[in-house]
Amino acid sequence: MTQYIKQVIATAVFICVCSVSIMAQEYQLPKYQQFKLPNGLTVYLMEQKEVPVINVSMVIPAGAIYDGNKAGIASLTATALKHGTKSYNRAALDEALDFMGASISTFASKESSGIVAKFASKDKEKVLGMIKEVLLNPVFDKTEFEKEKKKLLTNLEQQKESPRSVIPAYFDKFMFGNHVYGNIIQGKKSTVRLITVDDVKAFYNANYLPNGSAIAVVGDFNSKELKAMMTKLFTGWKKGNNTNVSLASKPIMYSSFNRVLLINKDDARETTFYIGAPGVTRNNPDYVAIEVINTLFGGRFTSMLNDELRVNTGLTYGAGSSFSALNNGGTFSISTFTANKTTEPAIDKTLEVLNNLHKKGIDEAALASAKNYVKGQFPPRYETAGQLAGLMTQMFWYGFDESFINYFEKNVDGLTLEKAKTIIATYFPKDKLQFVIVGKASEIKSIVSKYGKVTEVQIKDEIDN
């Protein structure tokens, strides 16, 4: 049975988890302790006793930026960690976790790989032991790996049934070109087909190192007892040399003119599109101010984009914008979708709204509303132990601390109209726009060619440019 909602919030939020604010007077980041093991692993512990549950979040410098010519290997390696360990074969591990109602998930993202776990406090010894096993003693069983690969190859094909699922990868590749931030996390059929279990072992040995990694544990436990437990579990993880560290810091060559990537989908009933431009790095000093302005432009229901494309014209179910920020670069993107026949008015309207942001700007009342909204919607983002564990690994990865969080409200309040104008002029694009459009080429090609030089590809083919 289905349900339909007013809006898909996920399309319209500032996607970086670390964009936090806080009710400074009423709420500070709860107390936590932090220590480093001799092997370089950073550990965070925070007690939270609302429910008898513990959450773990871990970050390891082993993301898709290290894929090299084996697109998909970081993701496959993360998945394969759970294919069995010295003490548990794959089925025994799954069975034991399921029996406790516990979960351990392993995954790769663009810059890093990660582990997220949730379990009852009474099972902490057992599950923390399993996390250690998965991380330190994976056996990379060949049969399990081949099964996984077969499933992945089918999934890569199936994703093409949904424009919304594939467009982010096309967008990143189009924006970043050959820079490692353009790497496709899930990989491509042609590369995945060739990856062997030995490749995965090699990737694991090179990249899964305690130095440069962090683990945060939040929930119902005693910190002293847990500190001893964590120290015992993870001290044996051998320190190593990560030779890859500088890959992402290479310069990014953004396009200097308008371009259109048209991805033809013969049976498309609607056109799905992103309009993008270079964004910011996570450590940009204007990060908070950018979030406030983006809230007004495309980050909430009454935003300029959603108001014009949905509320005033009914062209789409939803339109929004976001900044995706990594350590060495980022993107800005506007995203929406519309019926084939309204492709042109929808793109024109989007550009008109962007143009209006520069031409008409924003006023005092709009700025006040955005500030209130960003502040008011903050606390629920850090309500659960899982959210707090995630926050701490983000702090580690992007190098900010709780002072940033505790002064967030002050920073939001400090944004003046004058400064807002500078933010718009500096960070929101006027030109050199990058259009990534999934739709029925036979109906929309002549329309989209007016926005820039068109490159047409087939959704059934592999992502290549």
Add this chain to the structure above:
Amino acid sequence: MKKICLPALLFLNIGLKAQMKASDVQSFKLKNGMKFLVVEDNSIPNANMYLFYKVGSRNEHQGITGLSHFFEHMMFNGAKKYGPKMFDRTMEFNGGANNAYTTENVTVYTNWFPSPATEVIFDLEGDRIATLSIDPKIVESERGVVLSERSTGLENSPWNGLAEGVQATAFQEHPYHWPVIGYEDDMKNWKQSDLEQYFKTYYAPNNCVTVISGNVKFAEIKRLAEKYIEPIAAQPTPPKVNIKEPTQSGERRIMMQKDVTTPYLNIAYKVPESKNEDYYALSILSDILSSGKSSRLYAALVDKKQIATQIFTNYRESFDATTFDFYAVTAAGINENEVEKAIYGEIEKIKKDGITENELQKVKNQKLMEFYSQVETINGKSNNIGTYEVFFGDYKKMFDAPAAFNKITAEDIQKVTNKYFIKSGRTVGILKSNTED
């Protein structure tokens, strides 16, 4: 095998260690019939308000299908005091955000806000319940929005089209027959009078349960409710949905075409509504079949035989007799009939041999962890309290649920499997690229 089932009492004790218990929910009813459930929780300086209207696509008829969901949209488009756009603008200016959802059974409005905004939220809600204005011009642009919503669902997921087809086949008379989003032609033709009538009939305070959780005080909520909501007049009780789906007497099959990589399957068995005594056993059965990689279907079809890439089951809350659904995606190079047969094979095993005590305890442990997740946030609290109040007749049942699940035995599971998972009660839908062979 050794029985390792936790005694019911111990189970409950674990449950109570969670901060929340039934006595934490305070309640009152206004003279116009609107019921309020309130949870004071100051863990964050925020609160929420969830309004559960007992209206969904089951209250529609052909010609106005999709209207419940359309109304969910129109409720944001202006009333007397807060005109067009002002509901959202006022809420966001005050630091609040909102959303809403519609199902076959209910329409739920959700507001999330810093607690100093509580009075504004009451004012906004009271205004639109009492004096919604249905502007024909806005109706037209909002029609475009829901048509886009329908289209983007069909564009991005093969499940939408297939599930609609299966539902339409499983239910031939009962209003679960049509999709919540509505038929495209009905969506293009709802009339002003249809909308006005619908609002008057269903958007009555006596047809709504409101749940508020967060950094609020019960006495203050009561005062605000009396000020902003109580003056709104009650309406006659909405007409009952009388149609009962006749007993299905034979398997039904449909085939649909879409350009997909491998075939998609949806198999739906007729099962009873949430208030039925078999609800808890069927809910556990669903988890035994598909929750986690060690579940029966995942282990057999995805892992061992590798004939499917995805498998899951679903048994959701409903007012009327509903379906228990199986969903599977066929692996490359495999015929979908093989997947279908393997699903039946797993069902037959449970019918014949039952389940193990270990499996049962596993699901009970999972249910307890689920309960913790539900009470960990103020939103989880409101949504679940409201769901239990509306679908099970009493919010207290949420707190009884761990015990109710704990009472279920392996024999109960085997019994419900034999009772409901019969060939003549199922509808099978297959979606694939080539439907000509």
